[in-house]
Amino acid sequence: MAEARGTSDSTSDTVTRTARGTAADGGPGTITTAAPVRTRSTRRALAAASLLAAGALVLAGCSGGSTGSGPGAGRTAAAPPVSTPPPVPTPTPTPYGPVLAKWIGPLDAELAKLPQAADLIALGAALKEVGSKAVLAGAGLKLATEPAAASAAHRQLLVALDALSDHIDTVQDEIHSGKYCATGSALARFGQAEALTTIPAALAALAAAGYPATLTVPATGQLQQRALDNGTxxxxxxxxxxxxxxxxxxxxxxxxxxxxxxxxxxxxxxxxxxxxxxxxxxxxxxxxxxxxxxxxxxxxxxxxxxxxxxxxxxxxxxxxxxxxxxxxxxxxxxxxxxxxxxxxxxxxxxxxxxxxxx
The missing domain is CATH 2.60.40.1120 (Carboxypeptidase-like, regulatory domain)
Known part of the structure; x- marks a missing residue:
């Protein structure tokens, strides 16, 4: 009996079997059969194909180019330029001296008008203006940044301005009630304000520190108690x-x-x-x-x-x-x-x- 032998091709995996047989012409011969071709791993190959397809989809999704056939096909749109706003400059504080003069000047001007009042009505209106300027000066100076050397005098000035405004309110009420019923006496009563002493004192201290401002207290006269002899x-x-x-x-x-x-x-x-x-x-x-x-x-x-x-x-x-x-x-x-x-x-x-x- 003839022995069957086989050889294996490492590249094609084709197996050739040789056996005894009869040729077509009836004589002895060989019959060759081929086994199916096998890859290393059919499942692994399919998985790899799937990954390649998914990768293609991802790349297609990330592409920003046009899919058309025009001149811009395949180009990526450029993002608009981002403008950066210029930096906002930090404001420079106004020096204390000009601020002081700005608020004390109008008060000084109104004080100078008081002795010119012809009657109580005019005096009342003038006092109202002085009080208004004192309030505005106090509010404005509270917002100012005073130098360290002027801090104490600055605070003294603020207190005195508030006191002057309060004193004017009191004098106005006394005029309306008839307690002071002549221009001279009402003006003299205004002149009793302690603030008319403390404001100049505070301004003098500020001037000594290098921050001058002009304020002149007008002559107001003194309250009197004149009388005639009984029966005159x-x-x-x-x-x-x-x-x-x-x-x-x-x-x-x-x-x-x-x-x-x-x-x-x-x-x-x-x-x-x-x-x-x-x-x-x-x-x-x-x-x-x-x-x-x-x-x-x-x-x-x-x-x-x-x-x-x-x-x-x-x-x-x-x-x-x-x-x-x-x-x-x-x-x-x-x-x-x-x-x-x-x-x-x-x-x-x-x-x-x-x-x-x-």
């Missing part, structure tokens, strides 16, 4: 009659009582606080009776400058002289300038402008 006739009309008048002043201040006709004073007499004044020779007639109370009598204006009040008796006084064959009778009146139990005269307050000048 402020206005003396014709005293050729026989009528007599006594005035008892039990009020809180001095007073001037006026007998008036047709809205004009005919006789006016000064009556000291707690005293009684008399005068005679009042001619016959009907008189309206006004009186003004207060303190610090100004002979130039014939008016009190402080604590002013103005009143009028509701009923006029009639002075009448009668004669008979045996006697002459005349009117004698007594008025009390205070509330009296059982009194029969009423009074009404009147505006200062409705009071006849004594």
């Amino acid at each position: 006739m402020v206005r003396e009309g014709s005293l050729d009659g026989r009528g007599e008048l006594s005035i008892e002043n039990g009020g809180s201040g001095d007073a001037v009582l006026s007998l008036a006709k047709d809205g004009k004073s005919v006789h006016s007499v000064y009556v000291g606080k707690g005293q009684t004044a008399k005068f005679k020779g009042i001619e016959d007639g009907t008189y309206e009776v006004f009186f003004a109370g207060g303190s610090d009598w100004d002979p130039a204006t014939k008016a009190f400058t402080q604590g002013c009040d103005f009143s009028k008796f509701d009923e006029p006084l009639e002075f009448k002289t009668t004669r008979t064959s045996s006697e002459i009778r005349w009117s004698t009146w007594t008025l009390s300038l205070q509330a009296v139990v059982g009194g029969n005269a009423r009074t009404t307050d009147v505006p200062a402008g409705s009071y006849p000048q004594p």
Whole structure:
């Protein structure tokens, strides 16, 4: 029996088997059969193909080029340029000296206007402006960066500016209430502000530190307490009659009582606080009776400058002289300038402008 032998080709894995057989012509011969071709690993090859396909998809997805056929096909779009804003410069602080002058200058200008006020209304308006400038100066200087050498004087100035504004508010209220009823007295009352001393002191310290500012405190005068002697006739009309008048002043201040006709004073007499004044020779007639109370009598204006009040008796006084064959009778009146139990005269307050000048 013939022995079958086989050889293996390492590259094709083809196995050739040789066996005894018969050729086509009926003679002995060989029959060759080929086994199927095998790769090293069919599954591994499929997996590799899948990975290659996935990689192609990823690359296709990442490509930014056009898939068309135009001139831009296959190009990647360029990102727009990013503009960087320029750096914002840090502001340079204004030096303290100009800031100080900026806020103190307007206050100085308004202070200079006070002595020019012609009446209380004008003075009130001027004081309001001074107070406004003091408030603005304080607010502006609080935002300033003061040098270390000027720190103490700077704080002193801020406190003084606030105090000046408060003092002006107080003076305005006192003017409205009649406590100060003349320009001179109201201005003198303003001049009592402690801030008018501390502000210049603080500015002097700042000037010594190298930061000058101009502020001049105006002359304001001094509060006074002027008075006339009791019974002095402020206005003396014709005293050729026989009528007599006594005035008892039990009020809180001095007073001037006026007998008036047709809205004009005919006789006016000064009556000291707690005293009684008399005068005679009042001619016959009907008189309206006004009186003004207060303190610090100004002979130039014939008016009190402080604590002013103005009143009028509701009923006029009639002075009448009668004669008979045996006697002459005349009117004698007594008025009390205070509330009296059982009194029969009423009074009404009147505006200062409705009071006849004594």
